[in-house]
Amino acid sequence: EVEEVIEQADYLYGSGETEKLHQLLVQHKNSDDAELLWRLARASRDLAQLSSTSAAEKRQLAYEALEYAKKALEKNESNFAAHKWYAICLSDVGDFEGIKTKIGNAVVIKEHFQRAVELNPKDATTIHLIGIWCYSFAEMPWYQRKIAATLFATPPTSTFQEALRYFHMAEEADPNFYSKNLLFLGKTYLKLNNKKMALLWLGKAKDYPAHTEEDKQV
Template identity: 55%
Template sequence: MPEEEILEQADYLHSCAETEKLHQLLQQYKNSDDAEFLWRLARATRDMALVPGLPADQKKTLVYEAFGYAEKALERDDRCFASHKWYGILLSDLSEYKGTKFKLAQSLIIRKHLERATELNPNDPTTIYILGFWCFSFAELSWSLRKLATVIFGTPPTSSYEEALEFFLKAEAVKPGFYSKNLLMLGKTYLAMKDNENACLWLTKAKNHRPITVEDKEVHQEAVQLLKRLG
């Protein structure tokens, strides 16, 4: 089967959330030098790690494996936006296993790769969303983590809810309703900014988003809880 057809098949399986079939298909190309195969394999392996009920040690093994594919994809083609995107995402995932100090130390590298991905492809809403999430995380960084970041960086990375909001709105403008979590984060960001009217608007959209994945269902539940709190 020609490479283009395999990639088309892979993208179709991903769109149908056929995680195991996709992973099996792409595993055949794990020794490929083609970044287009490698970043897709990184994504598929990460998706396998997110399967509910997976034992913690298996999940960790899959995350490390996925990062290896993303790293190789970036080495093979640093002009490929998806190589930068999945390298950034998987470096963040990897950080969860290496402790807070490592996570903070890698934070600017993660942002750099996400920004490079948006330069190479300004129309990928997911990358823009992740940049928004990065900003939101640093906007609400606790005092103790901020102090640790100061030790690591001297001047720690900073962001604001306003900057996070800009990214979330931009992602929504690129592709409205593309991701339930973006709707939720818009609501949570407005909530953090004390703008209850807009928070209610976006949380309602998150609540009404048709749940397909496990994450969508979690988003729905959180949106319902936050709306109850708003009254």
């Protein structure tokens, strides 16, 4: 039963059938299966990302997604995808709760991403997301740094060099897997004043075939 649902879910995910996928998986929200639950978290988040979803629904779906991911982790602590989606959903909820919560959750988010990579070193998306985490902290404005200093004895910090290392690691794990990784390689090289490399990667991002709404935005 569970295997069949997962097979069906993965087919719908591969076909970009976001609404149908969510309808299928939400019927199993009381499941004890971590594989089903993290997929439901991802599907809820994907539904929230659609431009046709209202602001109120986006918020509700973000909180539901976090609950499902949390439950997936409780059911199987060694499931890499449960760690990955818990971190992503926790970050999303931070967008609704404001900058203090977002910075406060940052350390937990990074820990779950790192745990996901330990469990699955080939998952390029998670490595990319650690890069994004580093990039955000490297370019954090002074007023946010002040908030971070009040929340942590030792506030989390990062550098563009560290971000670059993760974006390259993601590219090595799965070359050309994601338009946004190419874009951020370019953006990070710009921050490091390496125009030649920046142009190389930004060119690759521009020429990337658009499959999703996000690719088109890139």
